[in-house]
Amino acid sequence: xxxxxxxxxxxxxxxxxxxxxxxxxxxxxxxxxxxxxxxxxxxxxxxxxxxxxxxxxxxxxxxxxxxxxxxxxxxxxxxxxxxxxxxxxxxxxxxxxxxxxxxxxxxxxxxxxxxxxxxxxxxxxxxxxxxxxxxxxxxxxxxxxxxxxxxxxxxxxxxxxxxxxxxxxxxxxxxxxxxxxxxxxxxxxxxxxxxxxxxxxxxxxxxxxxxxxxxxxxxxxxxxxxxxxxxxxxxxxxxxxxxxxxxxxxxxxxxxxxxxxxxxxxxxxxxxxxxxxxxxxxxxxxxxxxxxxxxxxxxxxxxxxxxxxxxxxxxxxxxxxxxxxxxxxxxxxxxxxxxxx
Amino acid sequence: xxxxxxxxxxxxxxxxxxxxxxxxxxxxxxxxxxxxxxxxxxxxxxxxxxxxxxxxxxxxxxxxxxxxxxxxxxxxxxxxxxxxxxxxxxxxxxxxxxxxxxxxxxxxxxxxxxxxxxxxxxxxxxxxxxxxxxxxxxxxxxxxxxxxxxxxxxxxxxxxxxxxxxxxxxxxxxxxxxxxxxxxxxxxxxxxxxxxxxxxxxxxxxxxxxxxxxxxxxxxxxxxxxxxxxxxxxxxxxxxxxxxxxxxxxxxxxxxxxxxxxxxxxxxxxxxxxxxxxxxxxxxxxxxxxxxxxxxxxxxxxxxxxxxxxxxxxxxxxxxxxxxxxxxxxxxxxxxxxxxx
Numbered sequence: 250x251x252x253x254x255x256x257x258x259x260x261x262x263x264x265x266x267x268x269x270x271x272x273x274x275x276x277x278x279x280x281x282x283x284x285x286x287x288x289x290x291x292x293x294x295x296x297x298x299x300x301x302x303x304x305x306x307x308x309x310x311x312x313x314x315x316x317x318x319x320x321x322x323x324x325x326x327x328x329x330x331x332x333x334x335x336x337x338x339x340x341x342x343x344x345x346x347x348x349x350x351x352x353x354x355x356x357x358x359x360x361x362x363x364x365x366x367x368x369x370x371x372x373x374x375x376x377x378x379x380x381x382x383x384x385x386x387x388x389x390x391x392x393x394x395x396x397x398x399x400x401x402x403x404x405x406x407x408x409x410x411x412x413x414x415x416x417x418x419x420x421x422x423x424x425x426x427x428x429x430x431x432x433x434x435x436x437x438x439x440x441x442x443x444x445x446x447x448x449x450x451x452x453x454x455x456x457x458x459x460x461x462x463x464x465x466x467x468x469x470x471x472x473x474x475x476x477x478x479x480x481x482x483x484x485x486x487x488x489x490x491x492x493x494x495x496x497x498x499x500x501x502x503x504x505x506x507x508x509x510x511x512x513x514x515x516x517x518x519x520x521x522x523x524x525x526x527x528x529x530x531x532x533x534x535x536x537x538x539x540x541x542x543x544x545x546x547x548x549x550x551x552x553x554x555x556x557x558x559x560x561x562x563x564x565x566x567x568x569x570x571x572x573x574x575x576x577x578x579x580x581x582x583x584x585x586x587x588x589x590x
Numbered sequence: 591x592x593x594x595x596x597x598x599x600x601x602x603x604x605x606x607x608x609x610x611x612x613x614x615x616x617x618x619x620x621x622x623x624x625x626x627x628x629x630x631x632x633x634x635x636x637x638x639x640x641x642x643x644x645x646x647x648x649x650x651x652x653x654x655x656x657x658x659x660x661x662x663x664x665x666x667x668x669x670x671x672x673x674x675x676x677x678x679x680x681x682x683x684x685x686x687x688x689x690x691x692x693x694x695x696x697x698x699x700x701x702x703x704x705x706x707x708x709x710x711x712x713x714x715x716x717x718x719x720x721x722x723x724x725x726x727x728x729x730x731x732x733x734x735x736x737x738x739x740x741x742x743x744x745x746x747x748x749x750x751x752x753x754x755x756x757x758x759x760x761x762x763x764x765x766x767x768x769x770x771x772x773x774x775x776x777x778x779x780x781x782x783x784x785x786x787x788x789x790x791x792x793x794x795x796x797x798x799x800x801x802x803x804x805x806x807x808x809x810x811x812x813x814x815x816x817x818x819x820x821x822x823x824x825x826x827x828x829x830x831x832x833x834x835x836x837x838x839x840x841x842x843x844x845x846x847x848x849x850x851x852x853x854x855x856x857x858x859x860x861x862x863x864x865x866x867x868x869x870x871x872x873x874x875x876x877x878x879x880x881x882x883x884x885x886x887x888x889x890x891x892x893x894x895x896x897x898x899x900x901x902x903x904x905x906x907x908x909x910x911x912x913x914x915x916x917x918x919x920x921x922x923x924x925x926x927x928x929x930x931x
Contacts, residue, residue: 259851259872262775264785266635267851267872270611294607357907364701364708371709382907434603435912444605510600510608530871531600531608566698566723571776 254286254579256528257535259563261572269535271511271528273580275547276451278461278521280425283547285448286580292444293527294434296508300387301327301474302423302453306415307390308470312397316346323474324481325386329507331487332361332381339484340380343389347396354379355406356388356438363487384438386484391440406439413441420445423463424453437509447525450514454523458504458516475518478504491537491558495544498552503544507533513540517548534574542581553590562589595627595920597869598876600904602913610876612852612869614921616888617792618862619802621766624888626789627920633785634868635775637849641728642668642815643764643794647756648731649811653738657687664815665822666727670848672828673702673722680825681721684730688737695720696747697729697779704828725779727825732781747780754782761786764804765794778850788866791855795864799845799857816859819845832878832899836885839893844885848874854881858889875915883922894931903930 253270260266272287282289304326307313313323322343330336344350360377361367370377379385388405391412395402405412408430417428426445436442455461458475460468478485482496485506492505504516511528513536524543528536541558544550560575573589594611601607613628623630645667648654654664663684671677685691701718702708711718720726729746732753736743746753749771758769767786777783796802799816801809819826823837826847833846845857852869854877865884869877882899885891901916914930 261635261783262773262785264633264635264773264775266775267870269871292605294602294605355908357909359907360705360709367705368701368709368712371712372715374713432603432605434605434607435906435910437906437912439906439908439910442602444603528871529608530610530869530873530876532871532873535871565776565778565780566700567696567780568698569776569780571778 252288253529255577256526256580257538257574257576259572259574266572269528269530269532271526271535271539272447273524273526273539273543274448274451275522275524275543276448276455278455278459278523280452282448283522284543289447291446292432293447293450293512294442294444294510295450295514296436296442296510296512297329297384298450298506298508298512298514299420299453300329301457301478301506302420303387303416304390304474305419305423305467305470307394308473309466310394310398312394313473315397316393318343318346318393320477321481321484322386323477324484326390327474327478327506328386328485329383330386330484331363331366331490332383333363333366333487336386336484336487337380340385340389343386343393347393349392351378351380353392353402354382354385354388355404356382356384358382382438388438408433408441417441417443422467423456424449447527451523451525454514454516454525455521456523458518458523459521461521475501475504491540494554495541495552495558498554499544499550502550503548505540505544507536511536513537515540515544515548517544520548522547538574538576539580542576542584545584546580546582556586556590559584560586560589593629594870596918597867597921598879598915598917600913600915607913610869610871610873612867612876612880613788614865614867614880614884615789615792616863616865616884617789617796619796619800619864621793623789624863625884630788632787633773634788634791634853635783635785635851636791636855637777637783637851637853638670638725639791639847639849639853639855640761640794641670642798642819642847643761644728644757645731645815646760646764646808646811648735649814650807651735651739653735654814656738657734659684659687659734661818662822662825663727664818665825667731668815668819668847669727669826670724671727671825672704672707672831673724674704674707674828677727677825677828678721681726681730684727684734688734690733692719692721694733694743695723695726695729696745697723697725699723723779729779749774749782758782758784760808763808764797765790788868792864792866795855795857795866796862797864799859799864800862802862816842816845832881835895836882836893836899839895840885840891843891844889846881846885848877852877854878856881856885856889858885861889863888879915879917880921883917883925886925887921887923897927897931900925901927901930
C-alpha cells in the first residue's frame with residue numbers, strides 16, 4: 250500500500266536491518282477516529298483476532314450456562330493457543346461436556362506451536378491431534394453452541410451451516426461491516442474469514458470493551474467474556490506469547506488478540522477505545538511492537554512487558570545481544586523506552 | 591525504503607492479504623547491472639548468503655585437502671541446514687578429522703529447524719547440541735581451516751581472531767565492498783556479518799559462479815565448491831527447503847542461498863550472472879518467490895520447483911486451498927505461471 254506507515258524496525262550492529270510497514274487505527278465506541286496511520290479503510294482479513302466476537306453467541310444463546318463452562322473454557326474459546334497441556338485439557342473438557350471428543354473437531358491437526366510442548370509430546374510416543382490445533386478452543390465453542398441449541402454440529406465449518414451463519418450475523422452486528430460471500434475467504438482452521446476495514450475491526454473492539462453499540466445480550470456476553478479473558482490470559486495464547494504476557498500485566502485495562510498475517514487488536518475498556526493494526530507483510534513481531542506502543546499511548550498503560558514488546562533486544566544463540574526490535578517513533582511518541590529491554 | 595518495489599504477495603478468498611516489498615538486482619561478473627528494482631546501493635546484512643564465500647579459504651589454503659573433506663562436507667560448510675541426522679553426521683565427521691568434537695563449536699545450540707527431526711531427537715530422550723545449529727557446518731569449516739593452518743581455533747568467532755580476519759579479507763576481495771569495523775554486526779551464530787550494498791552481494795555471486803574477477807586460488811576454490819554444492823543440494827539446506835529443491839532441479843545452472851531477514855542470492859554460472867534480493871521486512875517467503883522469478887527470467891531456467899516457488903498454493907490444516915503466494919509480475923514478467931501450483 251502506497252500510504253502504509255512504518256510500524257517497527259529491527260537493527261543489527263547499530264544499523265536498521267529490516268523494516269515493517271502497515272496501518273493502525275484507534276477508534277471510540279461511537280466510531281470516532283482517535284488516531285489513524287496508513288490506509289485504515291481498505292478491507293483486511295481479521296483472522297484470529299475476532300475469536301472473542303465469535304464467542305458472544307456461546308454465552309448469549311445459553312450454551313455456556315447449559316454446559317457450565319468455566320472462565321478458562323470461555324477464554325480458550327477466544328484463544329489462539331500454543332497446544333500446551335493445559336490448553337489441551339480445557340478443550341478436551343469442553344467437548345466432553347457435550348458428550349463428544351476431539352473427533353468432532355474440524356479444524357485440522359498440527360503439532361503444538363509451543364516447541365517444548367511438541368517435543369514433550371513426541372517424547373511420549375504420541376501423535377498430535379486436532380486438540381493441539383491453536384484454534385481447538387474456538388472450535389470446541391462452536392460445537393458447544395451447536396449442541397446446546399439443537400443444531401447438528403457436523404460440517405459446522407461450512408459457510409452455509411447454521412453456526413457459521415450465526416457467526417456472520419454476529420460479526421456484522423459487532424463491527425458494523427457486512428459479512429457476505431463477496432468478502433469471504435477461508436481461514437487456516439477451515440471456517441470462513443471475512444475481509445473488513447481496519448477501522449471496523451477497531452470499532453468492534455471498542456464496542457466489545459464497553460458494550461456500547463451492542464445489543465443487550467451481546468453486551469452482557471461481552472462483559473462475561475472480558476472477565477474470562479482477563480482472568481485467564483494463559484488460556485488465550487500461552488508461554489512467552491504477547492497476549493498472555495501483556496494481559497498478565499494490565500488486564501482488564503487492555504485485552505489483546507493477535508491474528509495471523511500480522512493483525513493485532515486491542516480493547517481498552519477503561520479508555521473506551523479499540524485498536525486494530527495490520528502489518529502489511531504479515532509480520533507479527535511488528536504488529537506486536539506497534540500494539541505495545543498504542544497501548545502505552547492511548548491506553549495510558551505501562552508495564553514491563555509493554556516496554557519489552559515496544560523496544561526489545563534481539564539475541565543470538567549464545568545469548569549475545571545483536572540488535573533490537575522497536576516500534577516506530579511515530580506510533581510510540583514519547584512512550585518509546587530510551588533503550589531496549 | 592521509499593523506493594522499495596513489490597516482491598511478492600499472498601491472497602486469500604481472491605483478495606490480496608499481505609504484500610512484501612524490497613529490492614533486487616542482477617549483475618554480471620564485471621559489475622554491469624542487468625536488472626535493478628528498488629534501492630540496490632544501500633548496505634544490507636547478507637547474513638548466511640555468503641557462507642560459500644567464507645568457505646573459499648577452506649579450499650584455497652589447503653584445509654579441504656589436508657583433511658580429505660568430501661564434497662558433502664564442503665557443501666555443509668556453505669549450508670544453513672535443518673539439523674537433520676545427515677547434516678549432523680557430516681558436521682561430526684568434519685570435526686573428527688581435526689581430532690575435535692562438537693564442544694569446539696562456538697555457534698550456540700538450538701533444536702533442529704526441521705520439526706520432524708526435532709521431535710525424533712526428543713523421542714530419543716537426547717538434547718540438542720551445537721551440531722544441530724543450522725550453521726554448524728560453516729563453523730566446522732572454520733575449525734578445519736584453523737587447525738590445518740596452525741591457528742588455535744579457540745574464540746574463532748571473534749572479529750580479531752585470525753580466522754575472522756581472513757573472512758573479512760576474503761569477503762572484501764569477492765564482493766569488492768569494504769568489510770571493516772564500521773559496517774560490522776554480529777550474526778545469529780556469533781561471527782561477524784558486514785552490511786554491504788545489495789549490488790556488491792550480487793557481484794560476488796557473479797564472480798563466484800564464473801571465477802571472473804577472483805584471484806587464481808579463489809577461482810579454483812570456487813570451482814570446487816560449486817561442484818560440491820551442485821552435487822549435494824540436500825547438505826546446503828534440507829527437507830522441503832527452497833535451496834535444496836531448486837538446486838535438485840537445476841544445479842549447476844543456478845546455485846541458490848537463503849539468508850536470515852529475507853536475503854536471497856543466486857549464482858547463474860551458465861549466464862555469468864549473480865542475483866541478490868532483500869525483502870525489506872525480512873520475509874523469506876517473498877525473497878524465495880522473487881528469486882524463483884529472477885532465476886526463470888535471467889537464468890533462462892524452468893522446473894517444477896521454480897514454478898512452485900514463483901506461484902504456489904497456500905493450504906490450511908485440512909489441506910484445503912485458501913489462497914496463493916506469487917512473485918510480483920514486475921519481477922517475473924511472462925515467466926509467472928498462469929496459476930499457482
